[in-house]
Amino acid sequence: MSGNLIEVRGVSKSFGGVVANKGVSIDVAEGGITGLIGPNGSGKTTLFNSIVGYHPIDEGSIQFKGREISKLRVPEIARLGLLRTFQQTRIYSKMDCMKNMLISVSHRDEGLGTMFGSMRDRETEEFAEELLEFVGLYQKRFLIAGELSFGQQKLLEFAMALMNRPEVLLLDEPTAGINPTLINGLIDRLKRANEQFGITLFVIEHNMRVIMNLADRISCLAHGELLATGTPDEIQNDPRVVDAYLGAH
Numbered sequence: 489m490s491g492n493l494i495e496v497r498g499v500s501k502s503f504g505g506v507v508a509n510k511g512v513s514i515d516v517a518e519g520g521i522t523g524l525i526g527p528n529g530s531g532k533t534t535l536f537n538s539i540v541g542y543h544p545i546d547e548g549s550i551q552f553k554g555r556e557i558s559k560l561r562v563p564e565i566a567r568l569g570l571l572r573t574f575q576q577t578r579i580y581s582k583m584d585c586m587k588n589m590l591i592s593v594s595h596r597d598e599g600l601g602t603m604f605g606s607m608r609d610r611e612t613e614e615f616a617e618e619l620l621e622f623v624g625l626y627q628k629r630f631l632i633a634g635e636l637s638f639g640q641q642k643l644l645e646f647a648m649a650l651m652n653r654p655e656v657l658l659l660d661e662p663t664a665g666i667n668p669t670l671i672n673g674l675i676d677r678l679k680r681a682n683e684q685f686g687i688t689l690f691v692i693e694h695n696m697r698v699i700m701n702l703a704d705r706i707s708c709l710a711h712g713e714l715l716a717t718g719t720p721d722e723i724q725n726d727p728r729v730v731d732a733y734l735g736a737h
């Protein structure tokens with residue numbers, strides 16, 4: 489056992505003439521928080537999309553717990569316990585928070601029958617309430633999700649992902665568009681999800697303060713290629729990273 493939950497090896501992905509990822513190799517250690525940084529257009533979201541099965545890769549291998557997943561599709565990968573959130577939140581804005589939570593649990597269920605069966609399940613409701621409490625939205629559980637602030641919607645989306653008890657959660661810019669007060673709360677929740685629930689996190693983040701604070705390992709992409717991997721300190725002091733990324737901000 490390598491200690492890695494995800495092993496990306498030599499992954500390349502192009503869209504027409506645009507090379508979005510070229511020979512990328514990254515490890516996501518079990519139980520850790522791995523960060524992914526890089527300038528706009530450096531291929532971060534493409535790599536996430538490749539890992540969760542959103543599109544086929546051109547070359548390379550992606551393993552989850554030692555199993556090749558690069559040919560599997562989104563629902564199959566989700567069922568294995570690998571989930572992601574998006575830059576733009578994907579909540580059901582006309583439903584209340586509780587309904588959003590209950591509907592999210594379908595990922596690992598087999599069919600609609602099971603889904604509605606489990607929705608009635610008191611245990612599932614209690615778990616949804618616990619998670620809403622965890623992200624600080626319990627008091628707002630019957631509020632229509634579209635009426636929450638953007639930051640609260642992101643917290644709801646995070647709680648929705650946790651409903652599926654993922655082993656790994658890929659978070660695409662979790663703090664984008666959130667005000668600084670809520671950001672600290674979110675960092676705290678992410679750390680607690682990692683420590684208390686044992687969820688491995690792989691996080692794309694533009695906010696340097698956030699990622700340096702959160703991640704134990706960070707990889708930096710530039711022009712679709714892996715530029716550097718290291719501890720937050722090593723990454724912060726790597727002249728190649730500073731040139732390619734930090735210097736540009």
Ligand SMILES: Nc1ncnc2c1ncn2[C@@H]1O[C@H](COP(=O)(O)OP(=O)(O)OP(=O)(O)O)[C@@H](O)[C@H]1O
Pocket residue numbers: 503506507508526527528529530531532533534535
């Ligand atoms: N579906 C697509 N079709 C065509 N080109 C794409 C597609 N998805 C991504 N690209 C291109 O691939 C490159 C990498 O994009 P990607 O979104 O992965 O970068 P990113 O690092 O996530 O950027 P950002 O930080 O702005 O979100 C860009 O040049 C982008 O325009």
